[in-house]
Amino acid sequence: MTISPNIDPRGDGFTLSDQDFEAIASFAYKHFGLAMSSSKKPLVSSRLSRKLRKQNITVFKDYLKSLDGPNAEAERSELLSLLTTNVTQFFREPHHFETLRNDVLPPLIAQAKRGGRVRIWSAGCSIGQEPYTIASVLHDLCPDAEKMDIKILGTDIDPVVVQKAQAAEYPREDFDGVPKQSRFNLEPGSRPDMARVPQHLRAKCTFGVLNLIQPFPFNGKFDAIFCRNVAIYFDNPTQQKVWQAFQRVLNPGGYLFIGHSERMSGPASQFLTPAGITTYVNSPN
Ligand SMILES: C[S@@+](CC[C@H](N)C(=O)[O-])C[C@H]1O[C@@H](n2cnc3c(N)ncnc32)[C@H](O)[C@@H]1O
Structure with missing residues (x-):
């Protein structure tokens, strides 16, 4: 041999x-x-x-x-x-969802009630627990959200995790992390130990494959972007480019949430001003 x-x-x-x-x-x-x-x-x-x-x-x-x-x-x-790792969970880094609940969503819901459009992006969403968390906080505050033009986009570079996000089915114990005030009724999964995110939350989320180091394909802008525990894999020049790309697709006053071990740096930090723990607001001049 x-x-x-x-x-x-x-x-x-x-x-x-x-x-x-x-x-x-x-x-x-x-x-x-x-x-x-x-x-x-x-x-x-x-x-x-x-x-x-x-x-x-x-x-x-x-x-x-x-x-x-x-x-x-x-x-x-x-x-x-x-x-890389696809590790994620419902309500991961919960302080961001408190900011979403208290500061970000109320004016956006008011805007949507007046007929406005609201877009939130979970970039690097892995198997989808982050966008469904956003949908669940939205539903807590606005049970009528289904009727409004509020959409949550989840994207990831990996088509396998995007498919899982679309399926919205997780081991039952994964839902233990959902706090009492946001508990939603689960739909049965394909096996007894699995359960599915309910239709009213799924309906608010769409998913796609998107590589953050390539130019973004969007026409409109976002009101909030969650990109957490993704840029950790990038070197500093790549991180700076990604922060700048986010800043360009954020509406004025829009929020960017990043992961606990990530830091804002480079030209985008001129516009993305700190507004809490790893939270930034777009304040263009
Ligand atoms: C640890 S998970 C983070 C999931 C979620 N954001 C959270 O914090 O719970 C990191 C995700 O980043 C994705 N990722 C890595 N490089 C990427 C890239 N260039 N563009 C988009 N997604 C990427 C991976 O596929 C993985 O699903």
Whole structure:
């Protein structure tokens, strides 16, 4: 038997050479905006080795080719899942939803009652618990929201999580994080241990695949953007570009919420002024 240069003769499976790691890191940077330092190499190596063993791929170049091959979308999505986490939960970082409830939504609901349009974006929404949380706070404040022009858009770069977000079905225990005041009746899921977000909240949310490092395809502007625990994967220049892109699609007075370990920086900070913990208001001159 010939041993491929990528097969570890000690039997641990696949090992990533420095060159292989560089190839993956530059692919991830170019296509997803992910910045991966060499400290990530052991993690990437162990995660990829499991996958490549399963698929009987022994030469790393063959794997790289598959990222541009006929099954590229699925392969890229799987790579992205290996390199990032989709962890999310209902009412994660709850202070943001207090600001949404107390400061952001009341004037927007008044605007919608007068016939105005309200748009909220959950960018990097993973499997959808963030946009459904926004919908649930909206419904608490305005049970009639269904009849108004208020929409919540959830997007993620990964088509697999976007599909899960659309399905709106989660393990029953995931709903334990919903505070009493916002508890909604669940619809039955496809299995007894799963449950579905109810129709009136689903109806307020639409979903799509969108890569934040590419130009945004929107015509209109947003009144609030949640982009939490996503920019953490980007380097500083990419973060600054993304903050600027958000600022451009936010209405004056619109809010941007970012993750607990993320910071506003660069030219956008001239306009996005702090309004609470990791919360910014767009104040263009
Ligand atoms: C940890 S989850 C955050 C989910 C949610 N925002 C929250 O805070 O609970 C990070 C998400 O960012 C997405 N992501 C990573 N890079 C992205 C990019 N370039 N464009 C859009 N989404 C991206 C991942 O697919 C993942 O679903």
